[in-house]
Amino acid sequence: MTKNLFPLDSTKPFTEQAILGHNRWHGDIPPAVTVKPGDVFRADCREWFDGYIKNDDSAVDIASAPMSIVHALSGPFAIEGAEPGDLLIVDILDVGPIPSEEGPLAGQGWGYTGIFAKNNGGSFLVDQFPDAYKAVWDFEGGYATSRHVPEVRYAGITHPGLMGVAPSKDLLSTWNTREAALIATDPDRVPPLALPPEPQDAILGTLTGDDYDRVSKEGARTAPARENGGNQDIKNFTKGTRVFYPVYVKGANLSFGDLHFSQGDGEITFCGGIEMGGFLDLKVDLIKGGMDKYGVSENAIFQPGISGPQYSEWLAFSGTSVTLDGEQKYLDSDLAYQRACLHAIDYLTKFGYSPEQAYLLLGSAPIEGRLSGVVDIPNSCATVYLPTAMFEFDVTPSKNGLHAIDPGIGAPKADNP
Template identity: 30%
Template structure:
């Protein structure tokens, strides 16, 4: 086994160190490194807003916030042997937090954006497994660190399809962040053509699923040769939903290991993230079965269009996708539906990353004896 480390200088923004990452998804972004299956990769990451709300900032800095800089990702990582039609398994061996975090309310963002419009900024001190803030006194938030954004690159065909889907969604009145070259990294054509990282999609991305902590495995369909894996937007803690649009945001360092499952994505009737935990997780800071299989649903209809912020459709797709996974184990469609009804939990992972809200379905493995 070989260990690789990807370094970033967190004292400067991504634009000052463009060779260290990107903030758009595009298949032509040059990978930073090539790794083999089984290698461990230590990935230093900036915080989700590219350092714009560091320890010395105040609420007066919110009006100058540049949303085009959000989600500076470290990567891509080229995984040898990963080809379109495969599934890339990402095992999170560790996620190491930095000592500062923040949570903010930005007008026009969040689940209650029409009701709560007053800006707010809390800075958190992260130490000894907890986060505390002078702006939210009397509260100690236990940590369960995870990466809010983890994904692989789209193919050129998927890039074009998803751009068109976003445009149709906006034309139908949905909230969408379309392509924008301002503050894009890489600059130029790739940045202008690349997908914004705000929206979770079939390639993963900004899922904000708090269950992807140390010990979890995330499985993503591969669309481009080498998968071109990237991650960022570390969170120290988050409630399901991330309702004000920010968690305890922080810079962090995940340690990951990859496995390639040949041809698995081609065999499935859905494309999207699947996740699991195969070891007992004793930490009470996340409420989840001891040993589970999970799958995500997004509000993408049978025609392939996004139905913006349709939480019902996202929940139905999570159930549909879990039925597919149970059918892979030999159950009939009807048997799988019954199992979902008696044993599967639906969790709202996020209700803010429009247009594609995320609902997760969790299956406890203990029911299989």
């Protein structure tokens, strides 16, 4: 049995654990655990909202979810001998929900997907879906089903949405400066362009007093991906993955969390994966001087895992960089992917799904998103691929006519306050 170096008690909140993690990026957050190159270990992970979201038929919790508390990260893990300029090797040996537990926390036999409201983070399709919705998914034998999105069943590609190393003082300053400049271009935008440092609800490991006050005002939010890895939300970042991180501080200070039972490419609902708590089994090692040797200084690189469901049949939808009201944009790949997703959503409604049910499905299921054409002016072309095997009926166009699903109780909604 792999030794658990970061155990979490499911009966206690994240802030009351024997070993305290963190929810901000800063190089001065002390390591919670120290390991050696070559070590193999387990760590428990709490889902990103630390139990705030419930297994029920309401989306009020999604609408009111406090963004200031995320993400609940396990770590930092210091690696003996790691120095700035090295590459940290992390092997994901195993990942899964909370073992052998059923209960009120996501990961205890269930997880959830949320469409976040426009005034609380929004989503990839926020203008079309401005309100909060939720789907709860049950786990059984590696498959997910939902009372809120009926007649689908699929195997998840389980992975951590967030993993990264601590930034140096200079790198942290770069993040805060460039993101503040972006916010200043439209400071009242809803949803905001970026999230600045926020002392409220900051969890900073064992820091106290003046050090806590200073770091809470400087620490970067964990929402986006950055040079250190961070919240990349890559669905193929699963068991068998090997990732290489540039090291910016002594010890590297590796942290991780935001586990997903499954997720579609893009995590398009914002809370788009099936969020859960669980565990990671990791192995760490170092390449001394690897940043210069391999030219990996401002990005993580990785070898995707080899496990997960292997789908062979797909139904794909395309989109181009033309807005819904017909305005032509120049090679806007983001817009093209939005249009592809909207085309898929519209198609699924013909079988009886509500647009919100279809959107929640695209965010949580292992769909594939691709940039199919980025050079043919003026239109980028993006595509979204739906595995046909996840549906319990023939979802392809047929001369026999449409299958009509029973939408059941539907996806719970909470209106914007």
